[in-house]
Amino acid sequence: MTQQKYNEGVIDSVTEWIMANLDQRLTIDDIALKSGYSKWYLQKLFARYHNETLARYIRKKKLAHCINDLKDSNVPIISLAVKYHFESQQSFTRSFKHVLGCTPLYCRKRQMDEETKLAMRESSDPCVLCRQAGFDATERNKAIITPAVRNDKYIPRIGCAMR
Numbered sequence: 264m265t266q267q268k269y270n271e272g273v274i275d276s277v278t279e280w281i282m283a284n285l286d287q288r289l290t291i292d293d294i295a296l297k298s299g300y301s302k303w304y305l306q307k308l309f310a311r312y313h314n315e316t317l318a319r320y321i322r323k324k325k326l327a328h329c330i331n332d333l334k335d336s337n338v339p340i341i342s343l344a345v346k347y348h349f350e351s352q353q354s355f356t357r358s359f360k361h362v363l364g365c366t367p368l369y370c371r372k373r374q375m376d377e378e379t380k381l382a383m384r385e386s387s388d389p390c391v392l393c394r395q396a397g398f399d400a401t402e403r404n405k406a407i408i409t410p411a412v413r414n415d416k417y418i419p420r421i422g423c424a425m426r
Contacts (some may be wrong), residue, residue, distance in 0.1 A: 270308050277309070281321060283326055329347060340371075
């Protein structure tokens with residue numbers, strides 16, 4: 264087996280392990296130890312394979328899983344921040360807004376019908392489904408204001424967590 268194929272296999276297994284352990288505190292040191300590579304080499308391989316850094320990949324996947332928790336329950340946002348090991352609710356909200364383009368509260372208020380919720384759980388791109396579903400009749404009557412953008416500071420660098 265060539266070295267490149269071996270490296271791809273290791274990155275695939277690391278990616279699967281990350282997805283299975285999103286509710287755990289994931290550090291680059293722990294992941295590097297699991298992979299058997301140094302953290303610097305692992306990050307280089309991961310970035311080459313996924314076209315993004317390991318830390319950003321983990322953050323995006325954790326936030327994507329938060330979307331389902333936000334939509335399916337009334338768990339306080341602080342509890343989700345703790346569940347996914349963010350330092351505080353503020354850092355959770357800041358990351359959520361940076362990656363997804365809206366706040367967790369705004370995301371939660373965008374209620375969807377059951378069919379759309381089911382499709383979202385099975386989809387690899389929940390943000391697009393949420394935008395396509397729009398508001399149901401009760402939510403259309405509520406005034407939900409999109410968070411303000413000041414000096415292009417809060418424009419998300421990526422359109423969705425699942426790209």
